[in-house]
Amino acid sequence: MKDTSEGYVTADGRKIGGVVMEMKNITLRFGGVTAIKDISFDIREGEIRAIIGPNGAGKSSMLNVISGFYVPQEGEVWFRGEKRPPMKPYQVARQGIARTFQNIALFEGMSVLDNVMTGRLTHMTQGILAQALWKGPAEREEVENREKAEKIIDFLEIQHIRKTPVSRLPYGLKKRVELARALVSEPTILLLDEPMAGMNVEEKEDMCRFVLDVNDEFGTTIALIEHDMGVVMDLSDRVVVMDYGRKIGDGTPDEVRANQEVIDAYLGVAHD
Amino acid sequence: DLVFPDLSYRTGPYAAGGIPFSDGYRDYFTLVNERDGGIGGVKARVIECETGYNTEKGVECYEATKGEGALVYQPLSTGITYQLIPKVSADEIPLHTMGYGRTSAKNGEVFKWVFNYPANYWDAASVAIKYLLDENGGDLSGKDITLLYHNSAYGKEPIRTLENLAEKHGYNFSTIAVDHPGQEQKSQWLQIRRERPDYVIMWGWGVMNQVAIQEAANVRFPMENFIGNWWAGAEHDVTPAGDAADGYKALNMNRIADYPVFDDIQEHVVDAGLAAGDGSNVGKVLYTRGMYAAMLAVEAAKTAQEIHGTADITPAMMRDGMEALEMTEARMEELGMPGIGPEFSVSCSNHGGSGGGIVQQWDAAAGEWKPLTDYIQPDQEVIQPLIEEDSMAFAQENDISLRCNES
Amino acid sequence: MPEQFFWGVEVVLNGLMAGVLYALVALGFVLIFKASGIFNYSQGVLALFAALTLVGIMDGQVPFAHLINAALGTEIHHFGWHLPALLAILLTALVMVALAWAVQRFIFRHLVGQEPIILFMATIGLAYFLEGLGDIMWGADIKNLDVGLPQGINATIDEVTYEWFGYGFFIDNLDISATLIAAALVTLLILFAQYTKQGRAMRAVADDHQAALSVGVSLNFIWIMVWSLAGVVALVAGIMWGTKMGVQFSLSLIALKALPVLMLGGFTSIPGAIVGGLIIGVGEKLFEFLIGPMVGGATENWFAYVLALVFLVFRPQGLFGEKIIERV
Amino acid sequence: MLDAGRTDQALLEVNNIEVIYNHVILVLKGVSLSVPEGGIVALLGGNGAGKTTTLKAISNLLASERGEVTKGSIVYRGERVQDLDPSALVKRGVIQVMEGRHCFEHLTVEENLLTGAYTRSAGRADIQRDLEMVYDYFPRLKDVRRSQAGYTSGGEQQMTAIGRALMSRPEMILLDEPSMGLAPQLVEQIFEIVKSVNENEGVTFLLAEQNTNVALRFARYGYILESGRVVMDGPADELRENPDVKEFYLGVSEEGRKSFRDVRSYRRRKRWLA
Amino acid sequence: MLYREAGDFKTSYIADSQTFPIRFDRWRYYAVLAVAFGIVPFVINDYWANAVLLPFLIYAIAAIGLNILTGYCGQVSLGTGGFMAVGAYACYKLMTAFPDVSIIIHLVLAGGITAAVGVLFGLPSLRIKGFYLAVATLAAQFFLVWLFNRVPWFYNYSASGQITAPERTVLGVAVTGPEAPAWAAYLLCLVFVTVLALVARNLTRGKQGRQWMAIRDMDIAAEIIGVNPLAAKLSAFAVSSFFIGIAGALFFAVYLGAVEVGEAYGIQKSFLVLFMIIIGGLGSIFGSFAGAAFLVLLPVFLKNVLVGGLGWPSDLAAHLEFMIVGGLIIFFLVAEPHGLAQLWRLAKEKLRLWPFPY
Numbered sequence A: 001m002k003d004t005s006e007g008y009v010t011a012d013g014r015k016i017g018g019v020v021m022e023m024k025n026i027t028l029r030f031g032g033v034t035a036i037k038d039i040s041f042d043i044r045e046g047e048i049r050a051i052i053g054p055n056g057a058g059k060s061s062m063l064n065v066i067s068g069f070y071v072p073q074e075g076e077v078w079f080r081g082e083k084r085p086p087m088k089p090y091q092v093a094r095q096g097i098a099r100t101f102q103n104i105a106l107f108e109g110m111s112v113l114d115n116v117m118t119g120r121l122t123h124m125t126q127g128i129l130a131q132a133l134w135k136g137p138a139e140r141e142e143v144e145n146r147e148k149a150e151k152i153i154d155f156l157e158i159q160h161i162r163k164t165p166v167s168r169l170p171y172g173l174k175k176r177v178e179l180a181r182a183l184v185s186e187p188t189i190l191l192l193d194e195p196m197a198g199m200n201v202e203e204k205e206d207m208c209r210f211v212l213d214v215n216d217e218f219g220t221t222i223a224l225i226e227h228d229m230g231v232v233m234d235l236s237d238r239v240v241v242m243d244y245g246r247k248i249g250d251g252t253p254d255e256v257r258a259n260q261e262v263i264d265a266y267l268g269v270a271h272d
Numbered sequence B: 001d002l003v004f005p006d007l008s009y010r011t012g013p014y015a016a017g018g019i020p021f022s023d024g025y026r027d028y029f030t031l032v033n034e035r036d037g038g039i040g041g042v043k044a045r046v047i048e049c050e051t052g053y054n055t056e057k058g059v060e061c062y063e064a065t066k067g068e069g070a071l072v073y074q075p076l077s078t079g080i081t082y083q084l085i086p087k088v089s090a091d092e093i094p095l096h097t098m099g100y101g102r103t104s105a106k107n108g109e110v111f112k113w114v115f116n117y118p119a120n121y122w123d124a125a126s127v128a129i130k131y132l133l134d135e136n137g138g139d140l141s142g143k144d145i146t147l148l149y150h151n152s153a154y155g156k157e158p159i160r161t162l163e164n165l166a167e168k169h170g171y172n173f174s175t176i177a178v179d180h181p182g183q184e185q186k187s188q189w190l191q192i193r194r195e196r197p198d199y200v201i202m203w204g205w206g207v208m209n210q211v212a213i214q215e216a217a218n219v220r221f222p223m224e225n226f227i228g229n230w231w232a233g234a235e236h237d238v239t240p241a242g243d244a245a246d247g248y249k250a251l252n253m254n255r256i257a258d259y260p261v262f263d264d265i266q267e268h269v270v271d272a273g274l275a276a277g278d279g280s281n282v283g284k285v286l287y288t289r290g291m292y293a294a295m296l297a298v299e300a301a302k303t304a305q306e307i308h309g310t311a312d313i314t315p316a317m318m319r320d321g322m323e324a325l326e327m328t329e330a331r332m333e334e335l336g337m338p339g340i341g342p343e344f345s346v347s348c349s350n351h352g353g354s355g356g357g358i359v360q361q362w363d364a365a366a367g368e369w370k371p372l373t374d375y376i377q378p379d380q381e382v383i384q385p386l387i388e389e390d391s392m393a394f395a396q397e398n399d400i401s402l403r404c405n406e407s
Numbered sequence C: 001m002p003e004q005f006f007w008g009v010e011v012v013l014n015g016l017m018a019g020v021l022y023a024l025v026a027l028g029f030v031l032i033f034k035a036s037g038i039f040n041y042s043q044g045v046l047a048l049f050a051a052l053t054l055v056g057i058m059d060g061q062v063p064f065a066h067l068i069n070a071a072l073g074t075e076i077h078h079f080g081w082h083l084p085a086l087l088a089i090l091l092t093a094l095v096m097v098a099l100a101w102a103v104q105r106f107i108f109r110h111l112v113g114q115e116p117i118i119l120f121m122a123t124i125g126l127a128y129f130l131e132g133l134g135d136i137m138w139g140a141d142i143k144n145l146d147v148g149l150p151q152g153i154n155a156t157i158d159e160v161t162y163e164w165f166g167y168g169f170f171i172d173n174l175d176i177s178a179t180l181i182a183a184a185l186v187t188l189l190i191l192f193a194q195y196t197k198q199g200r201a202m203r204a205v206a207d208d209h210q211a212a213l214s215v216g217v218s219l220n221f222i223w224i225m226v227w228s229l230a231g232v233v234a235l236v237a238g239i240m241w242g243t244k245m246g247v248q249f250s251l252s253l254i255a256l257k258a259l260p261v262l263m264l265g266g267f268t269s270i271p272g273a274i275v276g277g278l279i280i281g282v283g284e285k286l287f288e289f290l291i292g293p294m295v296g297g298a299t300e301n302w303f304a305y306v307l308a309l310v311f312l313v314f315r316p317q318g319l320f321g322e323k324i325i326e327r328v
Numbered sequence D: 001m002l003d004a005g006r007t008d009q010a011l012l013e014v015n016n017i018e019v020i021y022n023h024v025i026l027v028l029k030g031v032s033l034s035v036p037e038g039g040i041v042a043l044l045g046g047n048g049a050g051k052t053t054t055l056k057a058i059s060n061l062l063a064s065e066r067g068e069v070t071k072g073s074i075v076y077r078g079e080r081v082q083d084l085d086p087s088a089l090v091k092r093g094v095i096q097v098m099e100g101r102h103c104f105e106h107l108t109v110e111e112n113l114l115t116g117a118y119t120r121s122a123g124r125a126d127i128q129r130d131l132e133m134v135y136d137y138f139p140r141l142k143d144v145r146r147s148q149a150g151y152t153s154g155g156e157q158q159m160t161a162i163g164r165a166l167m168s169r170p171e172m173i174l175l176d177e178p179s180m181g182l183a184p185q186l187v188e189q190i191f192e193i194v195k196s197v198n199e200n201e202g203v204t205f206l207l208a209e210q211n212t213n214v215a216l217r218f219a220r221y222g223y224i225l226e227s228g229r230v231v232m233d234g235p236a237d238e239l240r241e242n243p244d245v246k247e248f249y250l251g252v253s254e255e256g257r258k259s260f261r262d263v264r265s266y267r268r269r270k271r272w273l274a
Numbered sequence E: 001m002l003y004r005e006a007g008d009f010k011t012s013y014i015a016d017s018q019t020f021p022i023r024f025d026r027w028r029y030y031a032v033l034a035v036a037f038g039i040v041p042f043v044i045n046d047y048w049a050n051a052v053l054l055p056f057l058i059y060a061i062a063a064i065g066l067n068i069l070t071g072y073c074g075q076v077s078l079g080t081g082g083f084m085a086v087g088a089y090a091c092y093k094l095m096t097a098f099p100d101v102s103i104i105i106h107l108v109l110a111g112g113i114t115a116a117v118g119v120l121f122g123l124p125s126l127r128i129k130g131f132y133l134a135v136a137t138l139a140a141q142f143f144l145v146w147l148f149n150r151v152p153w154f155y156n157y158s159a160s161g162q163i164t165a166p167e168r169t170v171l172g173v174a175v176t177g178p179e180a181p182a183w184a185a186y187l188l189c190l191v192f193v194t195v196l197a198l199v200a201r202n203l204t205r206g207k208q209g210r211q212w213m214a215i216r217d218m219d220i221a222a223e224i225i226g227v228n229p230l231a232a233k234l235s236a237f238a239v240s241s242f243f244i245g246i247a248g249a250l251f252f253a254v255y256l257g258a259v260e261v262g263e264a265y266g267i268q269k270s271f272l273v274l275f276m277i278i279i280g281g282l283g284s285i286f287g288s289f290a291g292a293a294f295l296v297l298l299p300v301f302l303k304n305v306l307v308g309g310l311g312w313p314s315d316l317a318a319h320l321e322f323m324i325v326g327g328l329i330i331f332f333l334v335a336e337p338h339g340l341a342q343l344w345r346l347a348k349e350k351l352r353l354w355p356f357p358y
């Protein structure tokens, strides 16, 4: 594992930059339950960082800490070299951190297009009066953002369901729409919480392609929780392993795979 | 035919009061049709329209019936009255609000189309105080009188009058409000129990009356010192409290008694199967009042027929009839309802009648109201300036020029 | 000033009792909300309907007499019997069970799995319907209800406290019976909900209709059960309030007094209904007593809501309501 | 039931059913399948293929989603069960574990399990014993049995849901995506449990799965559903060897398993969709 | 074969996000407007204006307002009556204090004042959700009504506590007061409805609407993807109250002419408007109109049929009316829980597929 704060180039030629986000000694408790115990790790610019661990280890909680939804009792979050002051989730989002959710959190009452457009909200600035008038700036803004949204919709191949209410979509497509919503905000960091759960291999392949393309084309940094070890090991540059709120491993996929503690707590016997 | 709309409410929170009133109102017209062949030979037609005591429905009813040639409106709701005052003035249809509505409409100089004879709220307040004066040998100074009122425009009506009267007679006046609908009056009655006023006057309507009387009994407030206005003095107001309500007093603008006219109604209307209700309300307080209202309308129509020499009168003629209405003992006797109301005559400037009212008392054992007094005349010295003030303000706001002076 | 103090105590005591009466209405809401997530707007009308039916049965009124007479030109009104109160209450309870069945069969069976607001709307439709039905069945005039509950000041308490403190406290007999009945009712309902299979199923249904169906809980049965229970609770509330104010339309408006109680205690908590009722009762009476005179009185209607609102800002699910689980 | 091995008697028979949502959306276009008593049958297929819908059609949970079976028949133990309500079906021994867990959030884990026994009229002791059985299968649940289910982790909820179904002493469990969101170890564990429940208690399983790999290792027979139709079926071992299945559902092609990093090129289309 | 979507392709995003993407719908919309503006004013009479059209138009505004809050932003409110009262009293105070300023400005200002009050009472919505919020908004309802009843300044110290709208003109024609002709009052309301409906449409189809709907559908997720819940909820309260305030002001000034707060703006109003949007369809502007029409027209219609047509006693008819309205509400919900608007949408979907069943 490279330890410099400067960037390096991976085997397949992608550039990884310095640390953009760093979690320092995070501890998170719910009443008596300690979901996260004194965990530190960092995320580098442009890398794909996986977080794995058994169910209930605290992975989703960690993402929630990053996006500001949970406020840890102890510890600090550093973003772009600065300590992040207490923030509301929407402020975090406006810093360019987008995410998807473990239990799909789409807006069920809206169409796919509208859902994707909500991802552009942070980029839209027209005031309420302009919108009431519609003609003029508001419409212009709408069209500009619509173009961006359509690009992502094309990219993720969901054009045909653009106008469908999301409540009618099958699970896999919903996940894709969620990804679209996150991507369209042009994030610097993208947090994915089990993006491939509930998919078959074919769909997972699709999804992997999207994730890699995003990382490649837009240089987006990605933090990803996933239970499919094949996916994790193939995709990620570095992996954090959590168990019962503690960090039990951190390193390249190969390092992690070889870690006995990780095997005991999570992987079980490798069955590849 | 002559059209008399009946804006009734047989549903909703005030149905208990609306039903007997409407029954009486309609039955009397039926009686006149059946027994006398109509008014001056023309049949009366009553169009009943349910308002549910709801202002919007009231407006709908008004608009729906006015095209039918309605002669006079009797909405039995202060809220609807306020809606209709501007409308009837524009449409030139008379409005009769008997003992409710806008008090200052008594001033016919300002309110050409609105009548509120034989009495109004301020009269009622004054009558109550007059009665108490009589009870106390003409001196109320130092006495504590509390007004328990429905917290609405209606309930607030008597406050000014009672305040002015307090100045004049030297009693201590206080008020206690009850918010609509008034099913819970614990704190109000605890307060009364604590402060032990000598008298409680009540301006209530609907469920507030029943609960107040029950609570008064619960705190053992002496019933004979508890006086309701005439919308708080019907049978259904006291019966839920049972024997405990015995002795409760209330005002009335019309006397209830076993009038001969009831026999006619029984014969020509109820037994003929033409009654508006099931006939069980005949003779009750609000039934009698409804019938009284109808009688006043019929008499006004007759007067109008005389004035204009035609049986087929228009709303404008009806108005003239109302303005020339004269109720005498003899006339009431003739109609089979001697002494049902005070004697009064209407004039251009006075649309409010004499303002007299009686005090009646509930006899729980007999299950009936017993009149205690004859018609007591209110203190016009106090009321008239108030009416003048309020109606003039209205005239000013609405650019109305006064009528009666020039003629 | 001891007098002021005694008055205050009296106000508090009476507030507690008034609170119990509110809670009786709130209980019905809680039951249905707990078991189905339905915010039952018609609970007040249910109480009215129950009370009307009770009076009708006691007095031997012919149901739909007005309609029958209007249609057939007959003149029937009464069967001419008078039933003892207890029997009439039992019969009315049966009517409420039948009503529960009908409500389930014709309305909620078809709305399984719908959003709460839709279910809420359906109860509004039901409220309209029952209001009309009650009027057509039994007439819209005021009826007296007397099942033999004592009413008025409790003389013993008055005398005893007068001896002790030199101030006789006012406690209403009806309130005392209401308190006893409410206490018994709440205890039974709590035991039922927490410790029986049906009670557990009821709570399961509230959480997730689909999942409850999938484990074989019959929504139909559970809902008929809770609507029956709510109907019986409504009957009790109807008796209490009807005794106080006569049985009439305004009885249905007592629901408005129950809402702040519900909100404060939590929509899903049976003990919450009682505690909420007590707090609201005392709060509004004290406010009216202490502050009311300064602002012109008649504050009770809004004060109850504002009080509940203030509580909610600190505990959004009410005092005892189930915590809203927010996770992503 | 000592010998709960494979018998060839069909316990459940689904004949050519059509399902429509909201009166307009046709989802199943004639699906037939049969499940033998004591078997484990897997229902495979992509997202939106109609697996969940099929299971819900069987357990009669469609009505609450405004869906209905418009054609075909569903026969359980020789009896048409389409018109029964779900609880009647549970009483007959068919219970569904729904996709996405659907635990009763506000009930504790133990209370969740107890509701599973709702349709049974067994005594306290019996139920207590079954509870112990479930805790034996899922020791983790014992630790969290007093927590509100809403706060437990995804895996715990999945266990609760399966345990809850077991509490009804079913003859047949319809299992919808049991592996979704579970750690690999746990997936393995849950399937092991399915297998042992199948063997020890004689419970028949019909499971809808995305994780074809695991499903075909534990199931004995499989159906593959695409766009509301059964496109392929056969014994699990045969399906596993089928090149199409290998490529599209198992992610292994002729050259062996390839890395997810290398799947960037377009692949060939499924033959049956052409 | 009138109803066709096929062949009606959009070539720009502007065309795609217009209000009526389907040509046929668009034409029908223009036709309705033409009739409403061009024909109705000439044939209208007092009855139609006062019994049906004015209440319909005014309730439609209120319903759109509440729909923005409840249907789009998911915040159930039972304070509508109170907010309408704010509009009415604001309008009254403005009308009497500045008699020379145009009533149109007063009406809009009344909306603005109501918006401010709405925001104030919307603050708790940040913590309180669902039915708890609904009940909490009742605090606004009861408090506001009490306040207007209690403080004489609001009703200019009139003896009765009522407020009466003085006559005001627009372009020389009286629109308030007893002399206002039916068509003038109608046109004034119609203009407001049209403009406000367009505004509502514009707000809901763009960024603002999406923010609201995101909060409605899943507030936590919305916040995490960057919606400021404070701004979204309060803006919904503000816009909604603005609409409702104007509706309340029109209700007082143009329709009733005189009101007493407890009766005209009581809790029943709050429920009524809520019923309208639920029956009409949450989150649909068209639904607001449909719901308002349903609840204004149905009772009038039933009354005319039962009493006028069949000659039933008016009390029986009134009771029956309750049963029928209640029954119909239930019937519609069972048939289509998402309101008349959804019923309409489904009908269109079927039409599109016609003659094939699916």
Ligand SMILES: Nc1ncnc2c1ncn2[C@@H]1O[C@H](COP(=O)(O)OP(=O)(O)OP(=O)(O)O)[C@@H](O)[C@H]1O
Pocket (backbone or CB within 6 Å): A030, A033, A034, A035, A053, A054, A055, A056, A057, A058, A059, A060, A061, A062, A102, C326, C327, D151, D152, D153, D154, D155, D156, D181
């Ligand atoms: N809002 C909350 N309140 C109480 N406990 C919580 C809350 N959120 C999470 N927890 C607890 O924190 C622990 C970690 O949960 P988390 O969802 O982060 O697990 P996870 O690693 O994402 O698991 P999975 O892979 O199953 O999704 C669990 O025990 C869970 O019950």
Ligand SMILES: Nc1ncnc2c1ncn2[C@@H]1O[C@H](COP(=O)(O)OP(=O)(O)OP(=O)(O)O)[C@@H](O)[C@H]1O
Pocket (backbone or CB within 6 Å): A168, A169, A170, A171, A172, A198, D021, D022, D025, D027, D045, D046, D047, D048, D049, D050, D051, D052, D053, D054, D065, D066, D067, D099, D210
């Ligand atoms: N309630 C519903 N209303 C309308 N359409 C629905 C509904 N439920 C499912 N569908 C549609 O039915 C189709 C099949 O869905 P189903 O959930 O059965 O798929 P699945 O095979 O279980 O997929 P997954 O693997 O994602 O769970 C999908 O296209 C979906 O959009």
Ligand SMILES: [Mg+2]
Pocket (backbone or CB within 6 Å): A059, A060, A061, A102, D154
């Ligand atoms: Mg997780």
Ligand SMILES: [Mg+2]
Pocket (backbone or CB within 6 Å): A171, D051, D052, D053, D099, D176, D177
């Ligand atoms: Mg599925």
